[in-house]
Amino acid sequence: MTEANPDTAPAPRGRGRPRDPEVEDAILRAALELFLERGVDGASIEQIAKRAGVGKLTVYRRWSTKEDLLVQAIESLVNDEDRWPTNDEIETVSPHELIERALPSAAEAAASPEFRALVSRVLGSAVSNPALLATYWKHNILPRRRLTSALLERAKAIGTVPENADLDVLTDMMAGAVTYRVFQPDPPDAAEMRRYLRALYRQAGLLPR
């Protein structure tokens, strides 16, 4: 990864991040690797820049804090938006059908060693580094929670989730169970995770029993 003297050349635009996808990808990859290897305290902007083969200022020009950079790097690993249903689909397609479509890639992702390492690192820094957790919550978790809530609302409307269910608690139960499961001894492979997610969604009322 080389770049024409990025720290002394003027930024191509007056404000915002100059678009150089190769540089950006290299920084995000380096940030993710270092975060998974060493955690948030072991991943400094300086080390990230070094591993990406760029100068520190090149990183700072794009991300104002390490937390913002790490959260975007994490997002690039998770990167599952292509399998999320749209609002329109949630209104018109059954939750059962939407879950069946998303299940194989969701299981693959949840069973990957990278996901396990990621959650371990994020939760492991919760007390020492609350800023990362807060940013992660806002950018990575909340959008997925809204989606789950919308699916559960829909399932309530068609009667597969009980009318009196507490959807916030049920959302925590679903997300929490997956996290909890991957940290048990002998973490599941993708096939076992598919079976597990099916049982979980059945339990929640999103798949038929």
Place this chain on the structure above:
Amino acid sequence: MTEANPDTAPAPRGRGRPRDPEVEDAILRAALELFLERGVDGASIEQIAKRAGVGKLTVYRRWSTKEDLLVQAIESLVNDEDRWPTNDEIETVSPHELIERALPSAAEAAASPEFRALVSRVLGSAVSNPALLATYWKHNILPRRRLTSALLERAKAIGTVPENADLDVLTDMMAGAVTYRVFQPDPPDAAEMRRYLRALYRQAGLLPR
């Protein structure tokens, strides 16, 4: 904390751990403090011994590995066996009543900053230190899971949990939800955690809706 030259004096008994509750308590306290402050890699036997005011051999005479010591230190924090129902109670008292009895102290424990720090440290070391997680799972989690399963079996027998519920998954959902909840921004205080646990147990079928 002082002790009469523990590393050169012969152990009072031929095998097993000599009983000196004060020494043992000091070591467990030091181990827990260092683990919560610095994580498993930052808590060496040497540092634990130093903080407890004893020699390293005094620690090794009682615990053969750091993981065993840390797990016992963690157990001394959680220490909730006095509020667990007995097998006999599970057979004769309703799950509803047993949950109501346990709920205030369970909520207090789950809402404490120490619990949050503890779970963060244990999960944060899951990838770098699988031995601690494995020992924690066996000694701290499994006994509680068996208890939850027994309560859920009983609730199934009396009909408040559906006959076709997957109890392993439901147990993960309950434990996972609590973990997941304490890592959300603005973690709950004890009063909010009581409300939360009630909603969770209702959702699971262990409290009436």
